[in-house]
Amino acid sequence: EAQVTQNPRYLITVTGKKLTVTCSQNMNHEYMSWYRQDPGLGLRQIYYSMNVEVTDKGDVPEGYKVSRKEKRNFPLILESPSPNQTSLYFCASSLRLYNEKLFFGSGTQLSVL
């Protein structure tokens, strides 16, 4: 089944403890991106990747890192999480960019205490 898989689904951590949220797609998609969703603010893009080893900042990249070492995986790294990064995170992918629909993962609810 074609899908975008995020793990974990829920995560509670403490300030400053490095964490990684994984994202994997099995559709050979070139484009992948990360979003965070906060009440009343909609979805805001954190980082995106056009292809392997090509990443760029979205609207809210501060405090996050990403890597794209292989096509299927696009992990989101929080080196030193802070409470303001408590949010619902979504990973998305598409075959290419403009004329292709986005497939979203189920989300990761992160709480930073």
Add this chain to the structure above:
Amino acid sequence: DAKTTQPNSMESNEEEPVHLPCNHSTISGTDYIHWYRQLPSQGPEYVIHGLTSNVNNRMASLAIAEDRKSSTLILHRATLRDAAVYYCILRDLDMRFGAGTRLTVKP
């Protein structure tokens, strides 16, 4: 800021058509107009997209203005399962979703 403008909320009666508007006055010639919806506790899902011509699929229809500065998502017969937040976005590198339109469907 989002590149699109949508009403915060809309209401519809079950089995009636719903027209969800979206303004995108700064659209460029290569921007595709995409619509997604997000059901409670789920990730967004694709609804429909188009460039210049009106588009139809099994879920909805997309009507695009001749000048492409606005579009309308049409749900032909709303059901209770269509209650969701609907996002209109311009498909670009930095896709900005905005807050979307929360659609309430009344029985």
